[in-house]
Amino acid sequence: MIRGATIRGMSDRQCVAVHAGKIAFVASDHSVPEMEAHVVIEAKGGLLLPGFVEPHIHLEKAYLLSEMEKEAESLAEAIAMTARMKENFRPADMIERAARVFREASKRGVVHMRCHAEVDPVLGLSAVEAALAVRESLGHLLDLQIVAFPQEGIMCAPGTAELMEEAMKLGVDAVGGITYQNEDTAEHLDFVFRLAERYGKPLDLHVDFSDDPKQLAIADIARRTIAAGMQGSVSAGHVTSLGAIPRMEAEQAADLIAEAGISIISLPLTDLFMNGRGERAPLHRGLTPVELLLKKGVQVAAGANNVRNPFTPFGNCDPLDTAWLLAIAARMGSARDAGTLLGMVTDNAASAIGLTNYGLRADAGADFVLLPSATEREALLDKPANRLVWKNGVMTAGEVTGGPRNRSMVPTGF
Ligand SMILES: [Zn+2]
Incomplete structure (x- = not known):
């Protein structure tokens, strides 16, 4: 589960849950209770894009x-x-x-x-x-x-x-x-x-x-x-x-x-x-x-x-x-x-290119890039090197370290 993410077009911070390589749901962070996710990534307001x-x-x-x-x-x-x-x-x-x-x-x-x-x-x-x-x-x-x-x-x-x-x-x-x-x-x-x-x-x-x-x-x-x-x-x-x-x-x-x-x-x-x-x-x-x-x-x-x-x-x-x-x-x-x-x-x-299984929505492939940028403009101007990347729900690039809560992780450089 990725918590505290900024998503294009949404005003409050979002939570994205992943199961079996797909997005299970996307919801407002505050509406999702602390639950038994296997791993929680604390996005700290970083911009989450669908890859x-x-x-x-x-x-x-x-x-x-x-x-x-x-x-x-x-x-x-x-x-x-x-x-x-x-x-x-x-x-x-x-x-x-x-x-x-x-x-x-x-x-x-x-x-x-x-x-x-x-x-x-x-x-x-x-x-x-x-x-x-x-x-x-x-x-x-x-x-x-x-x-x-x-x-x-x-x-x-x-x-x-x-x-x-x-x-x-x-x-x-x-x-x-x-x-x-x-x-x-x-x-x-x-x-x-x-x-x-x-x-x-x-x-x-x-x-x-x-x-x-x-x-x-x-x-x-x-x-x-x-x-x-x-x-x-x-x-x-x-x-x-x-x-x-x-x-x-x-x-x-x-x-x-x-x-x-x-x-x-x-x-x-x-x-x-x-x-x-x-x-x-x-x-x-x-x-x-x-x-x-x-x-x-x-x-x-x-x-x-x-x-x-x-x-x-x-x-x-x-x-x-x-x-x-x-x-x-x-x-x-x-x-x-x-x-x-x-x-x-x-x-x-x-x-x-005709993709149909794309985007930050339930049932789409769990493909993401998480940037340490609060806005789209910042992402474009900074082109940050610290990026976390997931393909089919598996992290393929970036680093995380232990976060403040049980099972929670924080991206390096965020
Ligand atoms: Zn060409």
């Missing part, structure tokens, strides 16, 4: 900094450099890098994660298999969803279509796609929508990653989503070109995205680093227009995308880092904005 959700990450190509011959100066260069490095990716190394992301993310409170595993003629299905292996060995730390991701394109990388089909048969959770590879976007979207429909899986696409106002596949994706009756089952990452078109047009596109129930996943660590270069730099920051999408009622989440590689030579697998960066870059500085941003790495990210 962070990392909605978009790449495992097999994380932690490549020491192998890079130089820094990537454009998206095309980052893709080309990584494609060359992929030729030397061995299964054991991919598993090791993925495991490192798992451990780092878990330590920081991530309890669910969706990764995009690259499927192409060079890697074949080895990145999918590495993700499956780590899901198996480290599944006690967090739940992993795997997207089959054709980073090098489908038509322009012969053999990929068949590999995508094979990946579905291996049991991946979603169909991936990319609208900015050098091939016919309509043909690419035809393929991925058909594959998703045939296997009854959601779609999670890399979309419009540029400052080029002419790249606007998201509108076509929204129309296709509605036509296919797939509202609520489609997510799109990046969508940064939308921030580079005239406001009126962007508003119309945002309305269409909202109507299609597409979740947009902002990836600020990568987007701010890769976009906004060249002669357009003074005009565009390269970011998803988060404020516009929120205003239009689009479900917006935020993710890390990459960790320490040519696309993103940064990253600690910490959703609070992502939220903090977005706070500055999207000019979301109020206390209320802090709540919105935490929602983007918890509830919204959970919806974006």
Whole structure:
């Protein structure tokens, strides 16, 4: 039982009881009598969140900094450099890098994660298999969803279509796609929508990653989503070109995205680093227009995308880092904005990847992160290192010591 916790949207301190890996109940602290809980954690007013959700990450190509011959100066260069490095990716190394992301993310409170595993003629299905292996060995730390991701394109990388089909048969959770590879976007979207429909899986696409106002596949994706009756089952990452078109047009596109129930996943660590270069730099920051999408009622989440590689030579697998960066870059500085941003790495990210068993409510999985912060704003600004993390009711990170009462424990550093 966790007592004395601060929970978003609730004014008094809360008590959360856990039984057999699930939440038994959530109630006002003062309404719950001293009872025979096996262990009581005294949260001392710390902020309890339902665990962070990392909605978009790449495992097999994380932690490549020491192998890079130089820094990537454009998206095309980052893709080309990584494609060359992929030729030397061995299964054991991919598993090791993925495991490192798992451990780092878990330590920081991530309890669910969706990764995009690259499927192409060079890697074949080895990145999918590495993700499956780590899901198996480290599944006690967090739940992993795997997207089959054709980073090098489908038509322009012969053999990929068949590999995508094979990946579905291996049991991946979603169909991936990319609208900015050098091939016919309509043909690419035809393929991925058909594959998703045939296997009854959601779609999670890399979309419009540029400052080029002419790249606007998201509108076509929204129309296709509605036509296919797939509202609520489609997510799109990046969508940064939308921030580079005239406001009126962007508003119309945002309305269409909202109507299609597409979740947009902002990836600020990568987007701010890769976009906004060249002669357009003074005009565009390269970011998803988060404020516009929120205003239009689009479900917006935020993710890390990459960790320490040519696309993103940064990253600690910490959703609070992502939220903090977005706070500055999207000019979301109020206390209320802090709540919105935490929602983007918890509830919204959970919806974006289709989680149903998530949240601080009875019967949901007992997945939590407890922060020594009295408010959402403090959590965002402090990004505290002392965090207690539970997955399925088992503490996976943090330390507690004996507390003042029988069976009670106090988190270290609170
Ligand atoms: Zn990505």
